Amino acid sequence: MSEPQNVDASASLLEQVNQALLHRTPLRIQGGNSKAGLGRPSEGQVLDTRAHRGIVSYDPTELVITVRAGTPLHELHAALESTGQMLPCEPPSLGAEATVGGMVAAGLSGPRRPWSGSVRDFVLGTRVITGTGKHLRFGGEVMKNVAGYDLSRLLAGSFGCLGLLTEVSLKVLPKPRQCLSLALEMDSARALARLAEWGQQPLPISAASHDGQRLHLRLEGGAGSVAAAHERLGGEPLTSVYWSDLNEQRLAFFAQALPLWRLSLPTNTGPLDLPGAQLIDWAGAQRWLKSDASAEQIRARVQAVGGHATCYRPGLIDSPFQPLAPTLLRYHRQLKAQLDPQGIFNPGRLYAEL
Template sequence: MGDSRDADESGALLEQVNRALENATPLRIQGANSKAFLGRMVGGEILDTRAHRGIVRYDPTELVITARCGTPLTELFAVLDASQQMLACEPPAFADDATVGGMIASGLSGPRRPWSGAVRDFVLGTRIITGHGKHLRFGGEVMKNVAGYDLSRLMTGSYGSLGVITEVSLKVLPKPRMCLSISLEMSSEQALLRLAEWGQQPLPISAACHDGEQLHLRLEGGQGSVTGAHERLGGALLDAGYWADLNEHRLGFFDEGQPLWRLSLPHNTPLLSLPGEQWLDWGGAQRWLKSDADAALIRKTVREVGGHATCYSHGLVDDPFQPLPPALLHYHRHLKRQLDPQGIFNPGRLYAEL
């Protein structure tokens, strides 16, 4: 499905990158800019990817779809939905015009992530404009990755700091035959205990969130397994739209007010003693915290249990992402130098040192 229009659009992006390299001009890569609130502020010339859009290849029998970076997620999901398929990691959009490139660059996953995998687990291959001014294809069925790097997956969650993603191939899955959501009255402590117990059993749970008062579960799979699990667990029926509202931060908890933090924690971590209101997501592995507490206290508490904290309130802290330990920062710097030697791609978006 490639055509001259595709070449023109990708050529325009490549030309802008090469011009920036010649002039040592930083580039601020963006699509719909729906996730601009995440990360540090970036200066420089805007490189807008939205004109480079469209589904390149899709064969439902192969369970693989390839799309250009500027393709709206709504378009991608509509194509998959028509074949009763889905991108199982449920990436949040945060805007109606959010793009495929932004989905990969941010690497954010939705409620199903602990049971299905993260965005990077569904990336099979990419086309990338590198900091050497080359437009290359990696992964998938075309080119073996070089220098020991899985570049396609490295681009996931890089926030545009390693190169310009122009195209991505993704693994997709059939939609479950049956989906049912329930709510159970219990405390947060009880919820964590129950989830640890249920995690050792063949229950068809695909989402679990505790809002401080109730544990909300989504059950997915064959009719027999879902019906049997509901009969065993009980609980009141919950509107299926709850999970999309949670994923897109449309629930009242996410209304503007106190600063919002995302805490990523090891499985089965007990409740953390932090001021503010906490919601348990991903069966407790992801916690949403609304708190006026000092960033240093939040990060110290989370680090002590082996987790990390990301600030979702733009401009609140100088380093929205958890600062890297020296050894890890060394490897990040080395990777940045290898892929973006002049440092023109989203400089400082992830960390000031990059």
């Protein structure tokens, strides 16, 4: 494997943005393009971030790493692994070419999300090229932004619609001393009930998924607490590769030909009656659904319990992300107008109105 590169190409990126502003040319921001199937198609000239890469600074004792946006995500993981640390939110790559900028822009988190937090929670600061042609720094490595709203965290999950992320500072944590994965035979209704019960107790659970037949648990922490929890909960030891296969959508469930939906639900939501097959993640707060049911039917059922649904099948519907209520859409438009007044960054990627 080649040595990681360290290249500051921010001047070139800024020039490309300024040229786009001058000629009113829409830009389609992309890194490894591993999340290309998420969201609406966005027209524009491709702005590739991958030349702008490398770790800017990393002090393991401070638990902070600063990385350029075009850095391959696997290089970030390797740097943290070398010091026994990790990014606790477990962002999925969904492709070998995934970049750090794409990780933040997509805002996707893995199985540990309910216990550790989301990508947004680990973003301390950013550098961003705005739609006014300025390269600005927001937040910092140790202190929060005071500009009225925390722009760095707003960028997480914005799919490049608010600006061009060039650099991000992330909070990291030590890897757990002990990790044990278990499988318990039970149906999904019982599994959800048990997870709701265990959620009120001091158990070292860091992942919980049900595949339709078995409940999969991951226990993390000190050796004593993990062993005690195993003795109490029971179950057969399970290879830890299950969690990476779930996170990267490599399980057999995801290979089914039906459209894939991600359902985000309130904690302790019970079984959902929907056509198709379901895979439970995040102890029930996230469900993956393979179904040919209509978007209207799926979203009506999910909204009835206070959740929302995202379609992962490219081109199936015009609004893959849950449509916004009028008030929220107005706020999104106002924010977009402030940061990208000409609307050149990934136009329409999140919503047609943006």
